[in-house]
Amino acid sequence: MSDAEWAAVRPLLPTPAWLERKGGRPESYCHRQMLDAIRYLVAGGISWRAxxxxxxxxxxxxxxxxxxxxxxxxTEFHDRLRGQVRTREGREAEPSAGIxxxxxxxxxxxxxxxxxxxxGGKAINGRKRHVIxxxxxxLLVVAVTAANVGDREAATGLLARLRMLHREITLVWADGGYTGGLIEWCRDRLALTFEIVKRTDDTAGFxxxxxxxxxxxxxxATRRSVCIPGSAGRKSEGGSWAG
Structure with a gap:
């Protein structure tokens, strides 16, 4: 981490308990060293022992x-950083729409x-990542499932978690693969507008x-698989959830 990055990150980190006189012993290593180590592990896809x-x-x-x-x-650290980026781009810290x-x-x-x-549709044997x-x-919400889990099947849990974590969001866009009963389900169960963005019939090519x-x-941007050391959310049937 560069000095400029550390200057931006440091205020977002929790204060160690011993510095607030809440007990515990002083830590042997600073948070900057720990974060650098974790970033190295994730970027390289290595094991902890390596x-x-x-x-x-x-x-x-x-x-x-x-x-x-x-x-x-x-999760809290990630959300704080996301809020800072949004504010820097002239937006509210909390989003009102998602994709x-x-x-x-x-x-x-x-x-x-x-x-x-x-x-079967993509001829891929592996896992599927669902994101909003x-x-x-x-990123707002992430779920990882087996690749045979349908988009609409995973979307219900993903959208429910989105509604719980980000109450300001009122609109979610999706592609044609989510066509079905999700529009009515989101409206009736989550008070959320679910809008399908489709290609026009006369569109050819990319x-x-x-x-x-x-x-x-x-x-x-995340196409290259990396070894994520754990998930930051609860585990649900059919996949592991991260906030």
């Missing part, structure tokens, strides 16, 4: 991450059979569609 010696011992880094995940500080989409990704040989499936982003393409391109750009 942490280079330049970083704190892997067990200390893992305990740090596990504690933050248990107390949902990882939903899904992408099937080929599973590595190490992915267990119990958590993978075959997406804001209008800047920043066309950038309004609103949908934002979430597609986000999925393209």
């Amino acid at each position: 942490m280079p010696a330049d970083f704190p011992h892997w067990a200390r880094v893992y305990a740090f991450f596990r504690r933050w995940r248990r107390e949902e500080l990882v 939903i989409d899904a992408q099937s990704v080929k599973g590595a040989a190490t992915v267990p059979a119990a958590s993978r499936g075959y997406d 982003t804001d209008c800047l393409g920043l 066309v950038v569609l309004p609103r949908r391109w934002v979430v597609e750009r986000t999925l393209c």
Whole structure:
């Protein structure tokens, strides 16, 4: 992390309990070192035990991450950063609209059979990531399921969690794959407007569609599979959820 990045991140981090005289011992490593180690692990897709010696011992880094995940500080940290980016772009910190989409990704040989499936439409054996982003393409809610789980099937849980976490959102855009009873379900159960953005019948070839391109750009940016050290949300039937 550069000094400029650390200057932006540091105020968003929780204050250690011992600094607020709430007990506990002073930590052996600063948060900057711990965050650098976690970023290195995620970017390289390595295991915890493969942490280079330049970083704190892997067990200390893992305990740090596990504690933050248990107390949902990882999600809170992410949400604070997203709010800062939105404010910098001249928007409100909390979004009022979102875009939903899904992408099937080929599973590595190490992915267990119990958590993978075959997406016949894309001819991919692996997992599927379902995301809802804001209008800047920043992540709001994420779910990872087996690739054979349909988009509409996963969308109900994803949208319900979105409504719980982001009460300001009143509108969600989606592609034609979500056509069905979701429009009425969102209106009646979540008081949410669900709008399908479709291609026109006379459109040929690749066309950038309004609103949908934002979430597609986000999925393209995360196309390369990485090893995520845990999820920051609750686990639900059919997939693991992250806020």
